[in-house]
Amino acid sequence: xxxGLVLFDPAEIPAGEWRGRVAAVQRExxxxxxxVALIYGDVSRSDDIAYLTNLCVYWNEGILAVPAHGDPxxxxxxxxxxxxxxxxxxxxxxIRSGRSFAELVATFxxxxxxxxxxxxxxxxxxxxVSAEIRQALAGRAVRPLGALVRALRQVPSAAEIALLTRAxxxxxxxxxxxxxxxxxxSERVAVAERxxxxxxxxxxxxxxxxxxxGVASVQITAxxxxxxxxxxxxxxxxxxxxxxxPLRQALADAVAAAAPGATAADLDRxxxxxxxxxPAGATSDVRWVHHADMATNGEYADYPSERPIPAGSVxxxxxxxxxxxxxxxxxxxxxxxxxxxxxxxxxxxxxxGAGGQIR
Amino acid sequence: xxxxxxxxxxxxAERSLRLGRVRAAxxxxxxxxxxxxxxAWRRENVRYFTDARxxxxxxxxxxxxxxxxxxxxxxxxxxxLDAIISRGWVTDAHPLSARSASSLTQALLQARPAxxxxxxxxxxxxxxxxxxxxxxxxxxxxxxxxLMDDVRLVKSDWEIARMRxxxxxxxxxxxxxxxxxxxxxxxxxxxxxxxxxxxxxxxxDNFMLIASGGDDVRGMTAPTPRVLQPGDMVRTELTPQLDGxxxxxxxxxxxxxxSDAQRRSFDLFNEAVEAGIAAVHPxxxxxxxxxAQNDVFRARGLGQYCTSQYTRVRGHGHGLxxxxxxxxxxxxxxxxxxxxxxxxxxxxxxxxxxxxxxxxVRVTRDGAEVLISTERKLFEGAAR
Numbered sequence: 144x145x146x147g148l149v150l151f152d153p154a155e156i157p158a159g160e161w162r163g164r165v166a167a168v169q170r171e172x173x174x175x176x177x178x179v180a181l182i183y184g185d186v187s188r189s190d191d192i193a194y195l196t197n198l199c200v201y202w203n204e205g206i207l208a209v210p211a212h213g214d215p216x217x218x219x220x221x222x223x224x225x226x227x228x229x230x231x232x233x234x235x236x237x238i239r240s241g242r243s244f245a246e247l248v249a250t251f252x253x254x255x256x257x258x259x260x261x262x263x264x265x266x267x268x269x270x271x272v273s274a275e276i277r278q279a280l281a282g283r284a285v286r287p288l289g290a291l292v293r294a295l296r297q298v299p300s301a302a303e304i305a306l307l308t309r310a311x312x313x314x315x316x317x318x319x320x321x322x323x324x325x326x327x328x329s330e331r332v333a334v335a336e337r338x339x340x341x342x343x344x345x346x347x348x349x350x351x352x353x354x355x356x357g358v359a360s361v362q363i364t365a366x367x368x369x370x371x372x373x374x375x376x377x378x379x380x381x382x383x384x385x386x387x388x389p390l391r392q393a394l395a396d397a398v399a400a401a402a403p404g405a406t407a408a409d410l411d412r413x414x415x416x417x418x419x420x421x422p423a424g425a426t427s428d429v430r431w432v433h434h435a436d437m438a439t440n441g442e443y444a445d446y447p448s449e450r451p452i453p454a455g456s457v458x459x460x461x462x463x464x465x466x467x468x469x470x471x472x473x474x475x476x477x478x479x480x481x482x483x484x485x486x487x488x489x490x491x492x493x494x495x496g497a498g499g500q501i502r
Numbered sequence: 503x504x505x506x507x508x509x510x511x512x513x514x515a516e517r518s519l520r521l522g523r524v525r526a527a528x529x530x531x532x533x534x535x536x537x538x539x540x541x542a543w544r545r546e547n548v549r550y551f552t553d554a555r556x557x558x559x560x561x562x563x564x565x566x567x568x569x570x571x572x573x574x575x576x577x578x579x580x581x582x583l584d585a586i587i588s589r590g591w592v593t594d595a596h597p598l599s600a601r602s603a604s605s606l607t608q609a610l611l612q613a614r615p616a617x618x619x620x621x622x623x624x625x626x627x628x629x630x631x632x633x634x635x636x637x638x639x640x641x642x643x644x645x646x647x648x649l650m651d652d653v654r655l656v657k658s659d660w661e662i663a664r665m666r667x668x669x670x671x672x673x674x675x676x677x678x679x680x681x682x683x684x685x686x687x688x689x690x691x692x693x694x695x696x697x698x699x700x701x702x703x704x705x706x707d708n709f710m711l712i713a714s715g716g717d718d719v720r721g722m723t724a725p726t727p728r729v730l731q732p733g734d735m736v737r738t739e740l741t742p743q744l745d746g747x748x749x750x751x752x753x754x755x756x757x758x759x760x761s762d763a764q765r766r767s768f769d770l771f772n773e774a775v776e777a778g779i780a781a782v783h784p785x786x787x788x789x790x791x792x793x794a795q796n797d798v799f800r801a802r803g804l805g806q807y808c809t810s811q812y813t814r815v816r817g818h819g820h821g822l823x824x825x826x827x828x829x830x831x832x833x834x835x836x837x838x839x840x841x842x843x844x845x846x847x848x849x850x851x852x853x854x855x856x857x858x859x860x861x862x863v864r865v866t867r868d869g870a871e872v873l874i875s876t877e878r879k880l881f882e883g884a885a886r
Contacts, residue, residue: 144707145724146697146710146711147724148689148724148727149725150727185541186543187542188559224721224812266629267628268627269628270631271624271625329701329704330702333698333701336701337698339694340691343690348557349701350557439542440579442559442560443560443600443629
């Protein structure tokens, strides 16, 4: 849950870049003849809102209204008592609270003027919220706008790459610590929490598993500012098993293949020689998920096998293995698909994770 | 009654009890089938039916009001299916694609409900709702969120046993909170220490807000980089989740010796907590519990600080969700025996700023049972 550090630091992402993101949305609105875009978010999935404003929807739900001209306004069911904190930690200056999104949106837009309102990623809005807003905005055209903010998030900026890189270094350190031998599952999760929350991560979703032959693995999805990373590790050997090394090799081979344009099939092909050395009866799934989809682990996104990794994007490359006894293990890294080849951001212990906020 | 939550016989009895409760409520509501939907931030109803920890973006449980005992689960996350099947509370579990939810729609077509209730209908994405409506064009689809809230309000002995176990994690979390306090420590480092302490004891999740500073503090938020100063009061509501059940503690601690004002503030809030506890009896309303606390402030001319300008609620229900029935004036929900909620008069006053104090209680035949043993006092942390 989002209970880690919420920080708005203009030194990390310059004011001009924040303005440029909103301007990019506003250009799309102008091109499509839309007066206002509405972006829905809840505590589990609000990265579009954070990308445009750095707002953290730490609980409940909210809607960011982006007019074709002017500054975004945040509409929320949270109490006005948190407005000062939200202003302090975001680019937003106007926040309105209320019990009903329909009333908040209708009041924000004012009397009907026949304008057009666009719902960003309308298919992921709660149908009930979408319906109440459509009803409240009778007299206006309300139409879906597609995933235009998510599209903007596909290729991180230089500032975002810098944040991702230093966060990845901390995650690499913590993942290595959490994969130490002889820890219990809950101790592995505790190591992840202590390390990453201490390093200023906003959210940490850690879990540990154990195979039938006693090999542990730890999976850590973590959010630094509004950016997501992931690393999964098979624990250092506390028992003798032949398959962890081939699995680690398979991940290394898949990561090395994660160049711009590569597909999941390409990653699988690269990893297959090593995966063929897994025990009989084991099945494996080699996949990549864009970091912009990690809030939902890619479960709401569309990942056809022929989808190529976008150039310049940051993705999670992972391999899940299911053994004949029903137990499983996972390995994964966060990778920058740079033009001159993949860079494994979480591949090695880095310089982060010194116990303080990584800055 | 002492219940061992890991006892297979007790498990089966609990499962049957739940299905019986839900089906009785479905009959009363005229529902032929119920679909519990779990988005990533509201998983309590799927947990109620599966007793499994799910982590996917979308999961469901489907059951019919009569006939077959089949209870079917669906999830976008393979690990969820493993957990659900391993727990064994449902008949079967199926993978689900959010963009092509045919496994779910096929099951609904088999059930052919004339009236389908969806728990968390209000949160179901258009993408999934559209597929359900298309599959069931002649079915009336209504919200069953309130139905499930009502079913979960009264905890069974099995559930109370789990909440007692959660209490030990709550207490350890607060102990870690006090232990780590010292001048120079940033707020987010406190959270890191608490998270490590409770996760190391098996907590699945935690909801936590925090605030540090002087009498200018007006409320709590997620942690900031602010570093603690001597004399700061550090406030938190800390809510670990263990085996599905959330339990909250509200406390404030001072970095170093407390001031007279901070002590007077504690005395006021403690009196309000005690008034809330004293008001509890089977059938008490949320309104009455809230009024008892607010009257303590009103008696001192501080009634304005019980309004929404300064605070939210005087407590709230607990269970498989963090924030169940709100304890506020005007909420006439009756709290029967074995309802569990926290009593917390948290608010701002000019005495020492926002103050946080509260205990989770169970409604008993004779009054209230406080579920944690952490002392209710103004804690004092290290001064240096």
